[in-house]
Amino acid sequence: MLDVGDTAVTIEFGDGVDQRLLAAVAALDQAIARQVASGRAPGIVETVPTFRSLTVIYDPLRTTRSAIEAVVRAASESSQDAIPRVGRHWRLPVCYGDQNAACGPDLEALAAACALPSEEVLRLHSTTTYDVYMLGFLPGFAFMGDLPKVLAQPRRSEPRLRVPAGSVATAGTLTAIYPWESPGGWHLIGACPVPLFSPAWAQAALLQPGDRVSFRAVDAAEYRSLLDELAASRASPTPPDAFLVDAGAAR
Template sequence: MSPQIRLLDAGDAALTVEFGDAIDPGLLAAVNALDAAVERLARAGGLPGLIEAVPTFRSLTLLYDPLLTCRADVEAALAPLLAGAGETQAASGRHWRLPVCYGGEAGPDLEATATAIGATADEVVALHAGTEYRVYMLGFMPGFPFMGDLPERLRLPRRAEPRLRVAPGSVAIATGLSAIYPWESPGGWHLLGRCPVRLFDPAAAEPSLLAAGDCVRFEPVSAAEYARLAAAVAAGELPPAHWRPEAAAGGGR
């Protein structure tokens, strides 16, 4: 096991495998690789008592039933997986192209963001939509994707005064990350636009549309096209895969 990897207790029924202390694509690959290996081992019966594995930017937490297993048994099962952690490659995630209506009512912070970085609104849109983002993790609320990495020029601190209400589908930036709000909620990120695609469906077999390791590109659309797509989504006429043109070889959850 790499000396950088730490095994930490997270209460009496969880174990966290920590790979580092930064937001970094290399750490994300290590987390996703271990997550995939743990899933394969659990399916083969090698991790009895495992309830769930939760990936983050830099760690993987394993939740287990203490009546069926213990930390020592979980750690022993992980040992061979961690022994080759440095050489393991994560499976490629799926590639998504999601529509976004930038600016106006959909993106109330677009103009202010442009002013803050000394650019035009069109330049901000080109920078944001011209970048491929990797989903680092889901958190904050169900289906909320933390995606990196923003171009250096777009990296701004969070708003000094968070909003009490951010509309669902809002596409936002803060620090080095971009995100999409699946639900209405408070929020302190800069809102550039809005995406009509539903990111979380509790009735679906896989409720979250995106998963850690997926890649996302944004496609600018007009306000009229956004309204058409939003109406189709509300009517159940637009399948979730409509904006996923392809999955990378070996991809999938």
């Protein structure tokens, strides 16, 4: 357990990105959430899961480092027998390639680097179901894996100063959707019209760790139609749950 200043601790489970570590992080996160809900862990403000660790943020005016350590120890013991939570399953539309301005300009180059036709890159990317490992970098930015190994390529040697919002991208064994315009060094292969973050929603980020995501290829006309249709959804109190395949349930 590592101290992160005087208001947080981080529990590390290992190195790398794999399903085993994801499951361990999720189990401890859920066990701590149960302790908070039962009133046995006062002072915990938030937990932040990542690929291989869990950070517990606490209020030092309401609790102590030693008390947090006791909570984590108890939660860790109970998480061994926890039933994994089944996350939600989303199916999001993607317009692949450069049909929409600068959203997918790297599809051909990525295909060449992988020694594949661009149609095969599109097929492999859109027929894989991905797990949301963690959120980071930008509000609503979900790191998803695992990309088919044949598509894994390092980040671009020269990042772009501007990546359009909605860009669907890959880097290494991961894929993601940029929720906002920002700099970025991932390979841009398409565009998704679905908003991924809004402070108007009860849960501001559409995708959450533990969720699963698959993609449906759409043409430019359907992409533009969906973009217009979903334009007002950021201001709506209800997220665009029309793309929810399965709401998930505890097993």
